[in-house]
Amino acid sequence: SNKDYNNTVVLYPSPAMGHLISMVELAKLILTHHPSLSITILMTTPPYNTGSTSPYINHVSKTSPLIHFHHLPAISLPLNSTSSHHEALAFELLRLNNPHVHHALLSLSRSSTIRAFIIDIFCCVSFDVARQLGMDTYFYFTSGAASVGIFLYFPTLHNTTTKSFREIDNDTLDVPELPPIPGKDMPNPVLDRFDKAYEGFLYMSMEMPKSKGIIINTFESLEQRAIKAIGEGLYFNPPPPIHCVGPLIASADHNEGREEEKQCLAWLDSQPTRSVVFLCFGSLGLFSKEQLGEIAIGLERSEQRFLWVVRSPPLDEQMKRLLVAPPEPTLQNLLPEGFLDRTKDRGLVVKTWAPQVKVLNHESIGGFVTHCGWNSILEALCAGVPMVAWPLYAEQRFNRVVMVEEMKLCLSMDELEGSDGLVSAEEIERKVRQVLMDSQLRERTMEARESAKAALSDGGSSLKGLDELAKSWTS
Ligand code: UDP
Numbered sequence: 183s184n185k186d187y188n189n190t191v192v193l194y195p196s197p198a199m200g201h202l203i204s205m206v207e208l209a210k211l212i213l214t215h216h217p218s219l220s221i222t223i224l225m226t227t228p229p230y231n232t233g234s235t236s237p238y239i240n241h242v243s244k245t246s247p248l249i250h251f252h253h254l255p256a257i258s259l260p261l262n263s264t265s266s267h268h269e270a271l272a273f274e275l276l277r278l279n280n281p282h283v284h285h286a287l288l289s290l291s292r293s294s295t296i297r298a299f300i301i302d303i304f305c306c307v308s309f310d311v312a313r314q315l316g317m318d319t320y321f322y323f324t325s326g327a328a329s330v331g332i333f334l335y336f337p338t339l340h341n342t343t344t345k346s347f348r349e350i351d352n353d354t355l356d357v358p359e360l361p362p363i364p365g366k367d368m369p370n371p372v373l374d375r376f377d378k379a380y381e382g383f384l385y386m387s388m389e390m391p392k393s394k395g396i397i398i399n400t401f402e403s404l405e406q407r408a409i410k411a412i413g414e415g416l417y418f419n420p421p422p423p424i425h426c427v428g429p430l431i432a433s434a435d436h437n438e439g440r441e442e443e444k445q446c447l448a449w450l451d452s453q454p455t456r457s458v459v460f461l462c463f464g465s466l467g468l469f470s471k472e473q474l475g476e477i478a479i480g481l482e483r484s485e486q487r488f489l490w491v492v493r494s495p496p497l498d499e500q501m502k503r504l505l506v507a508p509p510e511p512t513l514q515n516l517l518p519e520g521f522l523d524r525t526k527d528r529g530l531v532v533k534t535w536a537p538q539v540k541v542l543n544h545e546s547i548g549g550f551v552t553h554c555g556w557n558s559i560l561e562a563l564c565a566g567v568p569m570v571a572w573p574l575y576a577e578q579r580f581n582r583v584v585m586v587e588e589m590k591l592c593l594s595m596d597e598l599e600g601s602d603g604l605v606s607a608e609e610i611e612r613k614v615r616q617v618l619m620d621s622q623l624r625e626r627t628m629e630a631r632e633s634a635k636a637a638l639s640d641g642g643s644s645l646k647g648l649d650e651l652a653k654s655w656t657s
Contacts, residue, residue: 190221192224193221194283196272205322224254226279229259229275254282269371269576279308306385325556328580335418338418358416359407360408370579399429425651468508493533551617559581570614571594571595
């Protein structure tokens with residue numbers, strides 16, 4: 183029958199934009215190197231703000247017609263969530279998706295042979311569904327190998343203390359082959375031991391090693407130590423197979439034609455080489471008005487050029503939980519009086535969104551103040567742009583520790599002591615100057631850029647990682 187010839191890989195991303203983009207890039211990589219496989223992406227239809235995905239999906243459908251999107255029926259919002267973390271909600275919602283996932287997998291397997299089911303970490307709640315159908319399930323981890331390590335080790339950490347990580351404040355956690363991790367720098371949703379999000383991640387951490395393998399968006403030379411430690415079973419024994427296939431980053435073309443894009447690029451065209459600091463904080467980063475004021479003053483005093491993406495502060499709890507998108511900011515009211523006018527010759531403030539990949543690859547960019555989302559980190563490394571780490575949510579504080587202490591590929595934006603996370607204008611002024619001037623940091627970043635390229639070139643470590651995987655799907 184036809185069926186024997188139609189080997190399919192089914193990908194199941196979680197609804198967050200960064201996770202979706204990363205998985206689409208994985209799909210493209212598989213199709214490029216193993217064109218005999220077909221790819222289906224299961225799309226969740228969530229009832230809350232994840233940034234609008236439909237223009238993006240339309241674009242991918244046009245430019246990569248071999249990727250099939252299978253849209254699952256809408257799920258409704260559980261109203262009884264007690265967690266303050268949006269991650270807990272994601273686990274809950276994706277669990278409600280299970281009947282749809284089951285149905286989709288069954289119907290897909292009628293027309294093709296599903297050789298692999300690759301799930302985002304939040305979709306770990308569907309592992310059982312695939313298990314019952316006898317499917318080989320892989321995790322796709324959209325952060326680095328060090329993060330995989332910390333999660334594989336999470337059940338061990340859980341069992342060695344009765345405290346929440348948040349309370350292990352003045353002390354650090356000892357994790358094999360990682361720098362000492364201050365308790366508060368553990369991934370944000372696991373800081374509170376009694377939260378639903380903690381429970382969800384603990385479950386994920388225990389499911390991950392039972393999978394057929396973990397596919398990681400990183401490359402060998404970037405995270406040698408962590409990759410080796412995973413393989414040696416230092417975090418979990420017996421170690422799950424891992425496959426490093428990165429860096430997979432958003433292709434620069436998917437936002438073509440947006441108004442912000444023209445504005446940013448035209449402005450950058452008129453700035454000197456490597457003179458501009460870019461400040462951008464992921465798809466969800468929000469600051470209070472007070473913090474925005476400190477950033478403005480710091481930028482002004484630094485006397486450097488800047489491109490700054492500004493969003494409205496969160497208005498209420500709903501918004502803090504990322505259920506509702508913030509409104510367009512009114513810059514005049516939000517920023518210190520006269521700031522825009524005084525800096526208009528050397529600064530550009532854009533509202534809400536900038537075409538990050540294109541901006542980072544523009545020759546006028548000399549530094550990047552980032553929230554340390556893993557995609558942003560990889561995008562900056564691939565563009566050879568030195569970074570200052572200003573983590574805000576998810577596992578970003580942990581990423582900062584690794585990027586600063588282990589890889590030495592980031593400066594750190596340090597919070598004002600005893601301030602509940604406020605970064606002062608003085609600190610911003612200092613780090614903005616430093617990131618533009620630190621020639622050693624630039625050199626290390628350029629080296630990382632070269633090895634990133636090599637990993638995805640012929641014979642490179644990430645293509646080997648992919649080949650190993652795909653061999654078992656096509657044989
Ligand atoms: N991004 C962008 N413009 C923005 C903010 C974000 O293009 O103004 C893109 C960025 O290039 C990256 C993604 O959104 O690909 C954010 O992913 P990341 O993992 O860095 O952070 P997350 O949003 O998942 O926290």
